[in-house]
Amino acid sequence: MPKRTDIHSILLIGSGPIVIGQASEFDYSGTQACRVLRDEGYRVILVNSNPATIMTDPEFADRTYVEPLDADVVAAVIERERPDALLPTLGGQTALNLAVALSERGVLDRYKVELIGASIEAIHTAENRERFKSAMTEIGLAVPNSGFAYHLDEAVKVGDEVGYPVIIRPSFIMGGGGTGIAADAEELLRLAETGLAASPISEILIEKSIAGWKEYELEVMRDHADNCVVVCSIENLDPMGVHTGDSITVAPAQTLSDVEYQRMRDAAFACIRRIGVDTGGSNIQFAVDPATGEMVVIEMNPRVSRSSALASKATGFPIAKIAARLAVGYTLDEIPNDITRMTPASFEPTIDYVVTKVPRWAFEKFPGTSGVLGTRMQSVGEAMAIGRTFPESLQKGLRSLEHGRWGLNCDPGEAALDEFDDDELVRRAAVATPDRPFQLEGALRRGISVERLHQATGVDPWFLDQICLITDERGRLTSIGTAGGMTRRDWRRAKRLGFADAQMAWLWGVPEHDVRAARLAAGVKATFKTVDTCGAEFDANTPYHYSTYEDEDEAQGGQRPTVVILGSGPNRIGQGIEFDYCCVHASFALRDAGFDTVMVNCNPETVSTDYDTSDRLYFEPLTYEDVMNVLEVEKEQLLGVIVSLGGQTPLKLAGRIPAELVLGTPPAAIDEAEDRERWNALCIRLGIPQPDGGTAADLDAALTITNRIGYPALVRPSYVLGGRAMEIVYNDEDLARAMAELAGFGSLGREGGLSAERPVLVDRFLEDAIEVDVDALRDATGEVLIGAIMEHVEEAGVHSGDSACVIPPPTLTAAIVAVIEGHTRAIAEALGVRGLLNVQYAVQRDNVYVIEANPRASRTVPFVAKATGVPLAKVAARVMVGATLAELRAEGVLKPPAPGAHVSVKEAVLPFNRFPDVDTLLGPEMRSTGEVMGIDVTFGLAFAKSQTAAGDRLPERGTVFLSLADRDKPGGLIAARRFVELGFGLAATGGTARYLQDNGVPVGEVVGKVGQGPSGPGSGGGDSGRSAVDLIANGEIDLVVNTPRGRGPRADGSYIRLAANVQGVPCLTTAAAALAAAGGIADWARHGLSVRSLQEFHEEGQQRLDL
């Protein structure tokens, strides 16, 4: 049956901000769905709060609502747009949960919106664990022995019945939030409490733990004619007990015989049919007892998932695209396979390579976390690597992570294992942590047996044996000892096992360049193979390649001038989807302009690694060696390489790629902005004031600087994005500790520590300054376009990535704005920028100081584009290959910035709910994983929307708790007064309460900060005898305003913030944010909710220009 003609408009719900467990894979799936549905002629209405996504580009939908993903808001969109259908299966758990909420509220019935893709019944059967369990039992599939609990005493009863250890799984959650393994009743109680809180229906499943079993996943698709196919099987290297999002996973399954695999396939089909997913993709997880082959079903997602994105990239089968087509009525056999074009999508991909996904964690950002992996997902991103064999793909995957490792050991990082004796090493490997693969290799190298490691870790002997191949090869390389001693066969064997030139160079103590030269001289160079869904059985039309070391090279350069775009690698805090957005835009813009575009990236969650985003895709690690291999293939038509759109990852390579190939701002200018001395000289020459400061490679040098400039001082490493290890220090002791951490014990240790080439920047910290970000563009003629000036809500000192920011700036005077624009133009000119430039300023009492300038894409580029309608990244890409702004205006690519009557607020989304023991206080180290945008006609409304979108919906009534540092009291007073005017009651700690009362603001309850007695270290109770923590825990507080006292390393107030975090009460940690919130609540009360699409905002802006 062809597509449905009885529906004309379809509402798609995105997944909102990037959070742990729900990342850019849904931008990939949503973007694919938007494109497909529009190609099919449907009117597409999209709601997503995340401005950094590609799907929220106005060109991907007919109506794009960048609005909070909240049932009220989506209901308002439905009321306004009256879509015929809602497709909820491509926006992750967020979209699915919203669909359920809209259905339960009767919104879908009221507006006659048909749910397509999955029915409410199916969603409930899959997501409600009790119903899922009985459904599986009904069709004869085993599930682990388990029971449900709705409160704590019930939990203990079930735990006793099931038998310990047990695993706790809350219903209706994603990414394993609130799950854990309990060894006894005591642990169960603790976990059940968080689990019940995490489940929106307060239901948890307590299930017999099968930790140690092998874990598998099948990606299944079904059409409305009941045709089912398996797209991909995935096997986890880590056994059950580690969340699959935190496991190293491998496709296809490696250790299942066909008998076992087909049994699993039958079970998967039975499951998807019983659950009743009518059309689309689902993933079903299984566990297999390695000793008996017994198989149980763990769970199924009735939607496209993170694994679907991985499976799509791993096989070339575009699950989201096909799911969208199936949802509108096509059957699998009616859809052609994009890659072969000659065969239909109703087949099962077969692959002739191995895909390994390795997660990337950010534990260094969250001091106090244990770094131990469990059933709650903690990784913030992932890299995928393709090799012909598992060892090759594993080593490629590990070096793709950019975590300072070059493969599976055989690099400086392996020294960390030296301190452990054999028993300790095995003991450590037995606990799942990010270091496990390195520990396994280290142990095997010491001669510890596969059997012993298998017993200790549960890692399958096959994987261990494959790691042994790497170990053995290293032994051979060691005995050969030099690059000169290697024969052609030797090189080929080592490269086929995934050894990087850099690893061999380290092993032999020679420069990497020598290894590369000797290898090429021996005739061993990378060959590229194609991902084609069919194991080469049919001809592939899609140039989606990976490197390996084989006989035949399938990659060919293009016929047109070619631009290589280097992507941003795995998502991490500080470098995420925003940069993928920029890379994808560059590719689109350059393709439109007649260039061949080539993408190099290794992140499976992104649009950039979709095989039809660019003319050619190379799924490769972003290292010098791997990038040079691609440039070699593309050299005939190669115009150049774009390094400035993918964040710090490609920028780090800029210096090693031949300078003449770097497009846009020359590497020397990038260095000039990064190199402290030259940058200072430039600012002095231009007469632009900077905070005092200097660079230091050791503590003595740092002390010399602070003696000159005084405290507080901002200490930060150069060449690091996202404020890694950035800190504000208040005295010599702080400084000494910060320098020691930077020297190698802290988070930078992994990236090489301190050196004269990588010094630390020490600057005077400007207190109470307003921070301002500017994104600008300059072309070859010298014309500068100011994209936007963004004012931060939080003051300087909070990392710009964690701070809310506003377009247009609400408090800056026209004069200040003019000064900022002038400085930005001058800097762009002086650096010789060709492309994007981001400049950060601090405005302190009418003085504008420049903090830093980066001649590259910033993370605010997509937000600016959504706020102003100017496609900065596209324009930048064109400018980098020679177009002028005037030409782009003439072409219509560049429209003038449209001021409009709207205000846009970008708010950061922080992962504290994943790390319940971590202080939520914001600081100079960036910790947010994603962002949301609120857009409306006043700052207050836009701010309120941004808070709702970030998951901290501001209360409309109730009690606000305040605990303010002295310096924040004047600002806090204004906010408090407004809260009272709005009808809120106040509670406050002693000092704050006195200050407020002295200034005529009534405080209902005066409390101590924490409880007296056993619940925490006491610091004195207040009048009521109750502590702030008690109040918050009792649910008596609706909003917390807690600003830290002083600005040193402090635990002060952290109990309040922790309690708010646990209780899910919005918690603001700056007076500025409190004031903005009060404004937002007031505006919200006055105007009520209204929704409006980006297209309307932008069109209105353009119309105003025309007047």
Place this chain on the structure above:
Amino acid sequence: MSDRHQNELVEAHLVLADGTVFEGEAMGAVVEVATGEVVFNTVLSGYQEVITDPSYAGQVISFTYPHIGNYGISEADSESARPFCRGVIVRELAHRPSNWRSTVDLGTWLAAHGVPGITGIDTRRLTRHIREAGSMPCAFGTADEATLRAAAQAERGTDGLDLVAGVTTPVRYTVGDGPLRVVAYDFGIKTSILRQLSRIATVEVVPASTPAHELLDNPPDGVFLSNGPGDPAAVTYAISNIAGLLGQVPVFGICLGHQLLATALGGDTYKLPFGHHGGNHPVKRLRDNAVEITSQNHNYAVTVGSVNSADVTHLNLNDGVVEGLRSRDVAAFSVQYHPEAGPGPHDARYLFEEFKDLMIAFRAVH
């Protein structure tokens, strides 16, 4: 240090009849020269079933999936008593298998059965080459390239050869105890087929050359025509036997059995450029347009439109090859693919039930 792979690698080469050379290392039974017709198979799992499928007699199997041998060998998964193929080509042989049912690793098992192999081959290059140039004879082993080239050129492949005679059972035997009685012609029958048949019938397996009249002396409820190796046109005795059975008893054929049935019904067969060997071929069941993912292993196929007295029941969605036939005149049907799986998906197992229904219906009328 028992986990280390210190055993020396023995260099070997693979040479195709057209002179294309690949380098690798010997595995399995190490020989100077092995020859056969090289075909590629795209299954991700099921190498043991593939290698023990008698239909590969005369052929050298190259696996497109690089890691082969991961879960070792489990005796229960063999499709016949021993491998009949001439050799095995892989990219990466697993040294240490891992599976609770495994009793021995693939390399050791191949050596024990005298099957030579070669590992380390760029099997994707080989697949692409065969895809473009067609299946062709090859030679591989530890001999020098010139020797191998000569051997490859001397190897005649499978065209026009009766390979069935080499794989069929010499004696009759019975399996299962189902209510119906089926005689199965063994042209190279797979254990998985017998397993499926024996669920519905008591199955008497007979040598390929058993004359039709011997069967009709005591007419069974149905006759099954098995899979088997090589060129159907070369198995002339089977074709005439089948012709003698049609109309007398219900007939169901799989793979070679399908080709032989088609020929007996007056159809023609032809050789595909490189055949279908894998577990992922989409087949459309024309009666309701359902798609079955099928297991396939054949180099020959029935010419479209050559069987006037039968309806085409199934079509390959990739290339339009006739995948199923049903006679309009007599109780006979067949499929080109492998509903018994082994290895591969179970989507089409319902066909054995249809055979049962056909036999019961036939018995009711006659």
